[in-house]
Amino acid sequence: MQQRILTSELAAHVGQRVQLKGWLHKLRAHGEVNFLVLRDRKGLAQAVMSPQELEPLHGILAESIIEISGLVVAESQAPSGYELHEVEVTVINAVTEPTPLELNKKHIKSSLPTFLTHAVIGHRHVYHRAVLKVSAGVMQAFRAILTEQDFTEVQTPKLVGSATEGGAEVYAVEHFGQMAYLAQSPQFYKQIMVGIFERVFEVGPVFRAEKHATTRHTNEYVSLDVEFGFIENHFTVMEMVTKVVGGILRHLQACYADELGLLEVVMPSAVVDEQTRAFPYINFREAQQLVTERYGVTDAIGAPDLTPEHERLLGQWAKETYGSDFLFVVGYPMVKRPFYTHPNPSDPTVSNSFDLLFRGTELITGGQRLHQYVDYLAAAERFGYDPEKFTSYFEAFKYGMPPHGGFAIGLERFVMQLIQLDNIRWASLFPRDIHRLTP
Amino acid sequence: MQQRILTSELAAHVGQRVQLKGWLHKLRAHGEVNFLVLRDRKGLAQAVMSPQELEPLHGILAESIIEISGLVVAESQAPSGYELHEVEVTVINAVTEPTPLELNKKHIKSSLPTFLTHAVIGHRHVYHRAVLKVSAGVMQAFRAILTEQDFTEVQTPKLVGSATEGGAEVYAVEHFGQMAYLAQSPQFYKQIMVGIFERVFEVGPVFRAEKHATTRHTNEYVSLDVEFGFIENHFTVMEMVTKVVGGILRHLQACYADELGLLEVVMPSAVVDEQTRAFPYINFREAQQLVTERYGVTDAIGAPDLTPEHERLLGQWAKETYGSDFLFVVGYPMVKRPFYTHPNPSDPTVSNSFDLLFRGTELITGGQRLHQYVDYLAAAERFGYDPEKFTSYFEAFKYGMPPHGGFAIGLERFVMQLIQLDNIRWASLFPRDIHRLTP
Numbered sequence: 001m002q003q004r005i006l007t008s009e010l011a012a013h014v015g016q017r018v019q020l021k022g023w024l025h026k027l028r029a030h031g032e033v034n035f036l037v038l039r040d041r042k043g044l045a046q047a048v049m050s051p052q053e054l055e056p057l058h059g060i061l062a063e064s065i066i067e068i069s070g071l072v073v074a075e076s077q078a079p080s081g082y083e084l085h086e087v088e089v090t091v092i093n094a095v096t097e098p099t100p101l102e103l104n105k106k107h108i109k110s111s112l113p114t115f116l117t118h119a120v121i122g123h124r125h126v127y128h129r130a131v132l133k134v135s136a137g138v139m140q141a142f143r144a145i146l147t148e149q150d151f152t153e154v155q156t157p158k159l160v161g162s163a164t165e166g167g168a169e170v171y172a173v174e175h176f177g178q179m180a181y182l183a184q185s186p187q188f189y190k191q192i193m194v195g196i197f198e199r200v201f202e203v204g205p206v207f208r209a210e211k212h213a214t215t216r217h218t219n220e221y222v223s224l225d226v227e228f229g230f231i232e233n234h235f236t237v238m239e240m241v242t243k244v245v246g247g248i249l250r251h252l253q254a255c256y257a258d259e260l261g262l263l264e265v266v267m268p269s270a271v272v273d274e275q276t277r278a279f280p281y282i283n284f285r286e287a288q289q290l291v292t293e294r295y296g297v298t299d300a301i302g303a304p305d306l307t308p309e310h311e312r313l314l315g316q317w318a319k320e321t322y323g324s325d326f327l328f329v330v331g332y333p334m335v336k337r338p339f340y341t342h343p344n345p346s347d348p349t350v351s352n353s354f355d356l357l358f359r360g361t362e363l364i365t366g367g368q369r370l371h372q373y374v375d376y377l378a379a380a381e382r383f384g385y386d387p388e389k390f391t392s393y394f395e396a397f398k399y400g401m402p403p404h405g406g407f408a409i410g411l412e413r414f415v416m417q418l419i420q421l422d423n424i425r426w427a428s429l430f431p432r433d434i435h436r437l438t439p
Numbered sequence: 440m441q442q443r444i445l446t447s448e449l450a451a452h453v454g455q456r457v458q459l460k461g462w463l464h465k466l467r468a469h470g471e472v473n474f475l476v477l478r479d480r481k482g483l484a485q486a487v488m489s490p491q492e493l494e495p496l497h498g499i500l501a502e503s504i505i506e507i508s509g510l511v512v513a514e515s516q517a518p519s520g521y522e523l524h525e526v527e528v529t530v531i532n533a534v535t536e537p538t539p540l541e542l543n544k545k546h547i548k549s550s551l552p553t554f555l556t557h558a559v560i561g562h563r564h565v566y567h568r569a570v571l572k573v574s575a576g577v578m579q580a581f582r583a584i585l586t587e588q589d590f591t592e593v594q595t596p597k598l599v600g601s602a603t604e605g606g607a608e609v610y611a612v613e614h615f616g617q618m619a620y621l622a623q624s625p626q627f628y629k630q631i632m633v634g635i636f637e638r639v640f641e642v643g644p645v646f647r648a649e650k651h652a653t654t655r656h657t658n659e660y661v662s663l664d665v666e667f668g669f670i671e672n673h674f675t676v677m678e679m680v681t682k683v684v685g686g687i688l689r690h691l692q693a694c695y696a697d698e699l700g701l702l703e704v705v706m707p708s709a710v711v712d713e714q715t716r717a718f719p720y721i722n723f724r725e726a727q728q729l730v731t732e733r734y735g736v737t738d739a740i741g742a743p744d745l746t747p748e749h750e751r752l753l754g755q756w757a758k759e760t761y762g763s764d765f766l767f768v769v770g771y772p773m774v775k776r777p778f779y780t781h782p783n784p785s786d787p788t789v790s791n792s793f794d795l796l797f798r799g800t801e802l803i804t805g806g807q808r809l810h811q812y813v814d815y816l817a818a819a820e821r822f823g824y825d826p827e828k829f830t831s832y833f834e835a836f837k838y839g840m841p842p843h844g845g846f847a848i849g850l851e852r853f854v855m856q857l858i859q860l861d862n863i864r865w866a867s868l869f870p871r872d873i874h875r876l877t878p
Contacts, residue, residue: 004669021669023839041589041637063839093810095839120834123635132635136592150480153575155661155850157869158597158644161876171612173621176650176873182612189869192878196562196571198480204643205597211615219614222594230443230460371532392878395559400462400502400534411594430596430628434615437600439631439831
């Protein structure tokens, strides 16, 4: 029996008969000379066929599963430089209705809602498949870099007894008569795990019952979480962010060049400051002054946070000033940060936290956390939280925690901004939002 | 400023002064000569201290975060072969109450419920930490082996519009006025993804609202899922299972030898049959005959499934007959298998599916799936399912799917059986069951 080879392996088999298996990507019937394109997990391959050779495909449509065998011929006109001649084709699983999306054109022309409804099929398109492949590459690189830095992987519970970050944006689940919730982030757990492994990471789903439907949010996404101990302050965390993001970009360039090419990705410039060993940074207050003075913005000074427009302008400034697509904003006011945030020891109204802007959009939030038990008790009181609800979480601090911090990257957000897609849903496998629970 | 080193790096610094940071693991005060043991992410290190040197630790209890600096001396009596002399100690974060579990004895003596209540602290114990470290190693190996085999990682939604496998054991979630569910498995999605990548894997949480509290089940666990196309039948899948399980065991031996040693793991024998390139197998009917004839069991013949006792005896038999801790049982009756199961073409009452027994307990279920659209429509009708509920899932088959199959490994189950723990909760980070939602 002939062994199947992949479309990427044709070059090594010129002059030999080979067998390919895959999807009937396209058939261009011209009469005497016909072109069949087969798609497998690696790419496309063309076969030149006579009318007789085409006969088994009578009544068979695109996306049918087929097996073809033929002679490999080098042909500069063929898409991959090689094609099959003297072809025999067998149908393994026939498709008899036209697909709801056209998979064999350069781009799917459908609107986003139509694409999402048929995403089960739509992701087969080589462009969309490449987006998901890049996502896989990001996860792979994230883990490899952190494993190299002596981090341990954890998988923390998603069904939790109380809401992590507070607020109404939490999914409730009935658990045998008790109320449970879906974890909005692994924040508490990853901090707890610093007590065990010092350095941990997690790749997993998080759930946000947010009603708003923006182009940058979905209700479930994949969060790449990092937390580690024995840090100096948030600058230690920013250094790690830079190592991780830079490492991901290098990994993609090394291992996903084909996908990046197909997606026409303009790789971001990741400038690292020698002093901080991190991407360039600006202080929150200075950032507000800068957008006011340089860009004439009137709503920045005195505001407790930056608006998306401020972020966009800061991104522009960072590109002009440092040539960098990444910019940290540090020292956000404590009032806008969650209760576990560590204040700046020399100004307790300012936090030891940061956002990382990527091309002028927030990509990562992180910082130093409180590590003293008494500080947690005080913070709970200040926020009006019932410390009873946090018994297990606080136990970690009661029994010894080092100074620590961390950050989280939204996988789909990162991919969206890397590829410069106009909606995060193009970078999500099967996105969930207020309108959509399927596929 | 002195750079922190890890306890594992002492050997390289004999005769030098170094700095260690970590947890105050143990203090044995004997008067003139006192022993302090510090724990960091790598292990333990001992310091020999005078009463004067101990002074900063006055009133300070185990698990305090400390920094010590001292001179590294080779000392065969010390636990690691090295110890620190001329020590200076600084307290970074003081613990002032005794821990609820004793972390510095060889084993934690508490009962399982007490351990679970304080698992936030309990997992710091070097034994329990090693269990979680082995879990991390299993995930790492699983991904590496499959990536090497050209599989692509996917992260599929956990909030789903309809229950995957049917049954009452599903968590319901309110999603903006609609009913959503927590995925009981990524089954449908991983099959759909075969249409995109041919070969996929996923590591992620699954949710089972099962009321029963057994030693082998929890309500949320980590599932290691695999699915791939262009298979011959379930034997192709069994070959992949064998590759993955064998590869995980080899990876653990190569990279987690310290943890395996500490946990006193008896490595299983993984015998591979030359013909099938898989672990030994037995047919379901033959298995029933065997336990009846060889072990005098009376409830096997004619039953639609094997009982845990039958599985235990089969495990014993496989060990005696093949010297193997792994045994496949193939050809379960179709009646006990889910609707997407592919029948044996020569006997449609029997499925092309398998269970893998590990030390006589079911570890993995897998098999070949239906791949023809018409077969799904027929199966839905036979099971009385509304095909409207499966529109997206069935779309994958309507538009071309190759013969495919896959399997799933429960991470905690695997670790439990590898280490031979008596309850899966010892192998779970923070287990969820009918009685437990925290930590």
